[in-house]
Amino acid sequence: MKAGPVVWVVLAVFAQESVWNFYDSQVPAQLRQYLTSAGLIGLIMGMDNLLGVLVQPWMGNVSDRRAGGRRGRWPLILAGAAVAAVPFALIPWTNSLPLLLVCIVGFALTANAFKGITETLVSDYVDPGHRSKAQGFIKAGVSLTIVVSSLISLLVVDRSLELAFAIPAVLMVILFAVSWAFLGRRHSRYVRPERRETAPEAESPALVTVVKELIRDPSGSRLLLMAGVFCFAGMWSALRTLLTPYGTEVLGLTRGAAGGLSLPGAIAFLIGVVPIAYASTRLGQFRAIRYGLVVFLAGLLVGYAAPNTAMTVIALALCSIGYAAFAVNALVALWNLAPSDHVLGTYTGLYTVASASGMALGPALLGVAVDLTGWRHMFLDAAVFAAVTLFVFGRLTDRHRTNSTDLEAS
Structure with a gap:
């Protein structure tokens, strides 16, 4: 694997x-200025994922058709990042719920247009035998963004909310430009064997x-895997x-301190x-x-058993380690189940259909459960959903073994 x-x-992701x-x-904290229902806040927060369901498969297919060209998928990524940064940076400047929703929808629509395409870059520059390992480094990079987000929450949010939102927006544009300068212009893409001939039937x-x-x-197997992705995501x-x-309601933390709760989990993930x-191979x-999933479920039970800041941090660290196993393997598993490398961008989009659908409904479902049981029981409510997810992946593993494929260890 070329480093x-x-x-x-990694830098692009x-x-x-x-x-x-x-x-x-x-x-979510911005929405709480106008809304009191956790279920409604969760529903709105899930809306960006619904837009991902509608946009990403189509954009993935568009990027597949451009992937063989001289510039590859990069024009779609760079243009999308430049546009998405604007509504994101304007979120803290809104002074009403309608204006806030306009910025949320504007950001979610444009950012989803290139999100799946960026993730597909792995298949463009890394050969199949090393993609799981590459995903490990990529997800480590993703965990660093959680660290950065947590630090911004801890150090900037309570001082200047406007600056706190501007920092990630500017960072996104700059880092994409740097990644394109070094990757898009200086490194050749991985040439898939079946694409070395340009016969019409080889087109996406x-x-x-x-x-x-x-x-x-x-x-x-592919549909069942997508169901599992829906549940876990x-x-x-x-x-x-x-x-x-949860941090403000149950633990009594300030908004900035509550936003930093995910920092130890991000470090554990990293x-x-x-x-x-490497172990997954x-x-x-x-x-x-x-x-x-077992580790994730254990973390949720720890968080419910001891609702204090220290144990919540430990619980989130366990959940983050458990989620890492999913984050590294799920998309690569779906790529391996794809019938051809010509459709990997489209399959990334379909993966997003599953994950974004789950992300669209998950916050609302957990929010409704919290409305019914109270914030104190949020971790227990989540553990119920985790048990369902464990059942789905148990079925998938059994079916995969029954079908006698060797993709699991690839």
């Missing part, structure tokens, strides 16, 4: 996640054709979205994600995800 391309892909993590941390198929083939897959998004209000990536992707 150079991986470093610049870091650039986009720098805004998304701060968005998830602070926009239309989105509808890809979806039909996936649905008709007799093994059902939704559960993680719900926990992240409602964590800041420490564990690369070893998990021996355990198999589906088995590694199941083990991660």
Whole structure:
């Protein structure tokens, strides 16, 4: 695995996640200025993921058709980042709920347009045998964005909310430009064997054709994997979205301090994600995800058993390690199940359909549960959803073993 391309892909993913993590941390608190229902806040926060469901598969298919060109997917990424930075930076300047919603929708729409495309860069610059390991380094980079987001919350939010939102927006634009300068212009893309010939039949198929083939897959493994992605991504998004209000309501923290609760978990993720990536090559992707779910569930139970700041930090560290096993393996597993490398951008978009659908509904479902049971029981409510997710991946592992494929260990 060549280190150079991986470093610049990591930087590109870091650039986009720098805004998304701060968005998830602070926009719920911004909405609480106008809304009191946790379920309604969760529903609005999930809206950006619904837009991802609508936008990303189509944009992924568009990027597949451009991937073979001289500039590849980069024009779509750079233009999207420049546009998305504007509504994001304007969020703290709004003085009414309608204006806030306009900025939220504007950011979510434009940022989702290039989010999946950025993640597909891994398949453009890294050969299949090293993608799981590359994902480990990429997810380590993502965890650093949580660290950055937490530090901005701790050091800047309580002093200047406007500056706190401006920092990730500017950082995103600058880092994408740097990544393109070193990766898009200086490194050659991985040449897939079946793309060395430019016969018409080697072109990327239309989105509808890809979806039909996936649905008709007799093994059902891809659809079941997408169901598991829906559950796990939704559960993680719900926990992240409602964590800041939980910190203020249950732990008695300030908004800035509550926004920094995720910092120790991000550090735990950063420490564990690369070893998990290497271990997954021996355990198999589906088995590694199941083990991660067990750790995730244990973390939720710890958080519920002892509702204080210290134990909440420990609980979030366990949850972050458990989520790392999913984050490293899920997308690569779906790529490995894809019928051709010509559709990897589209499959990244379909992965987003599953994850974004979960992220759209997860915060609302957990929010409704909190409305019914109270903020004190948020971790227990999340543990119920985690148990359902564990069941889904258990079924997937059994079916995968029954089908006698070797993709799990690839």
